[in-house]
Every structure is written in C-alpha cells, then in structure tokens.
Amino acid sequence: MSKCLPASTRNIMSLSLGGFEVLLERKSVKNINLRVRRDGTVYVSAPRRLPLDAIERFVVSRADWIASAQSHVHERAQQAQWSAEDGQVIFIWGEPHVFELRTLPASGGRPSCSFSRHDGHLTCAADERIATSSPECLEARDKQLSQWLREQVRSHTALLMPACEEVVGQHCAGVRFRTMKSRWGSCNVSTRLITLNDRLVHHDPRCLEYVIFHELCHLLEPSHNARFHALMDQVCPDWRERKDLLERR
Ligand SMILES: [Zn+2]
Structure with missing residues (x-):
C-alpha cells in the first residue's frame, strides 16, 4: 500500500x-x-x-x-484512434477494415482523396501530392478521412431519423456532429437540437440508432429517471443490450 x-x-x-x-x-x-x-x-x-x-x-x-x-x-x-496509413485497422460500423493506400497521378486543383470499402478493406485513392508518408501528407489524409467518416454517420443518421422520430412521436430541430470524448450524444431540450458523436461510426449501427432514440426521448423527459427508462423500453426494447455493446467496444 x-x-x-x-x-x-x-x-x-x-x-x-x-x-x-x-x-x-x-x-x-x-x-x-x-x-x-x-x-x-x-x-x-x-x-x-x-x-x-x-x-x-x-x-x-x-x-x-x-x-x-x-x-x-x-x-x-485504440478503436477511436486511427491514422490514414497503409495497414492500419479502422473500425467502420463495428467491422475492422484495413487501410489501403493507392496513389493517383496529380490532377488540377487541391489534392484530395476518395475512399471506398470492400471486403474488410478501406481503400484510399489519393492524389500523389498527398500520398507519401510525410507528416504533412498524413495530416492531409487524416483530415479527409475524418470528414469521410463523419459523412458516413451523417448519411446513416439521415436514413434512420424519420423512422425514429415517428416511433418516439417527436421531431428534433436538427442534428449536428462533433467528435466528443465523454459522451455519445446530447439533446438541447429548449432548442430541440441533437448533437451526435461522430465516433459512433466505429460501432455497430444499432448503437447509433440507440443513441438517436435516447436523445429523442429527452424531448419528452429531460432526466434519466424511471419515466425516461420506461420510454426507452417502449421505443427501443433492447436498448440495454445496445448500450452494453457500445460501452464494451
Ligand atoms: Zn441522456
């Protein structure tokens, strides 16, 4: 001692x-x-x-x-840390993907890269000006990858939201995305704006849906009290399982 x-x-x-x-x-x-x-x-x-x-x-x-x-x-x-380097493992919707860099000849305008997923790989086709292993190139690719990952959460949320709102019987005024360290989402009850953590992209998509339900339920009950849990049981009966899944990963 x-x-x-x-x-x-x-x-x-x-x-x-x-x-x-x-x-x-x-x-x-x-x-x-x-x-x-x-x-x-x-x-x-x-x-x-x-x-x-x-x-x-x-x-x-x-x-x-x-x-x-x-x-x-x-x-x-470890799962929340990734870098846009060959051989790195990045979790997307709960599945590991190996990052694969492909170099494209420089084309006009600002150097950019595009991403595609196939068979457990995330391929990054990058303009040769940002395809080297220098810290500047790596930073440029990291930035584009984080934008792409946020876009995945944004489009999946847009897909899920109407059905979730219908089940809860509440509409939010809008959703914004941020990288947060200590929470998966939040809901401003007075502005009805929901904020989601873009790191949800690394987890099973059922976890994203669970967080959306959680934040929408706050529009009916701001506190995490018995009424809130009863609402969650109604709109997403297996929410505890999804919460565990999110916390385990
Ligand atoms: Zn909450």
Missing part, C-alpha cells in the same frame, strides 16, 4: 491498492462501490470509517473484473 495522496479538495485519495491505482472517496455510504471509469482509472467509494485493509481486500476480490474492464477501455481507446 503506498502513501495516501490527496487528489482534490474533496475527500478523495489516490493510492495503490491490491496492485491497482485507485481513487478512493470516503463518504456516507453503507457499502463499498467500485467502478472502472472511462479513462480506465479505478474509482472506489467506501464508508468513512471502514479500515483501509478491508477496502484493499475488496479490491483484490474484484481484481479479475477490474483487469477485464480496463482492457475493454484500452481496446475502445
């Missing part, structure tokens, strides 16, 4: 327990609660007076679960 270091002004300590770096929060709870956060850190909340070795025993008893949760987080982080 290492020395406790205060992590913030709240009653949180950062310490090593059972071989894991743990953020321990002491609060008025009856039981020990443990979870692995999206950044892979282990967070534990425990009753204020519970001895530290009891908490450590608890962490050790959950060691296998923690290790597997952390490896999912790691896998997910």
